Amino acid sequence: MIKNSVLMLALALVVASCSLSKEVREQRKTINGTWLLEDVGYEGNGGSFKSMLFNDANGFCFEGSKWSFLENNSTGSYTIPTSNSVCPGGARNIRWSVLENENGNDKLQFKFIDEKKKDLYGRTGYRLEILSLSDSQMRLKSDVNVDGSPVSVIYNFVKQ
Numbered sequence: 001m002i003k004n005s006v007l008m009l010a011l012a013l014v015v016a017s018c019s020l021s022k023e024v025r026e027q028r029k030t031i032n033g034t035w036l037l038e039d040v041g042y043e044g045n046g047g048s049f050k051s052m053l054f055n056d057a058n059g060f061c062f063e064g065s066k067w068s069f070l071e072n073n074s075t076g077s078y079t080i081p082t083s084n085s086v087c088p089g090g091a092r093n094i095r096w097s098v099l100e101n102e103n104g105n106d107k108l109q110f111k112f113i114d115e116k117k118k119d120l121y122g123r124t125g126y127r128l129e130i131l132s133l134s135d136s137q138m139r140l141k142s143d144v145n146v147d148g149s150p151v152s153v154i155y156n157f158v159k160q
Helices: 002-018 022-031
Strands: 033-043 065-070 075-080 090-099 107-112 126-133 137-146 149-159
Touching: 022 090, 022 126
Parallel strands: none
Antiparallel strands: 033 065, 033 149, 065 075, 075 090, 090 107, 107 126, 126 137, 137 149
């Protein structure tokens, strides 16, 4: 009887330690759904930029892309419009999560998956800082270096 009680207590501790914080659960619920990436901007350095985002396409190709996030199974996709021949249009499948950051803004992270939900590139993925998040808008940021100078890529989404 005592042995079973100790085992149940140990199991309960393991389950509790693996659960998401209330803040992360709320962010996941808010992110759940379909979003339109209205604008990709740059901060921290003057000039114009030609950027390759997520090892996929030029930054301007992402403007107007639709992003879908499913909270119940942590999968989703984004679809780049096929409005011109420069942009490789079409859908990309992703697995996503929210990474809690106690020293700053939490991060939305994702990696590419195939149709069977298997990782495509091993441990390769992307983390975007959550600058703001509401029921209708989401603003994300990723930091990169351009010729040794920091530049922030800013992603402005609206919920559909």
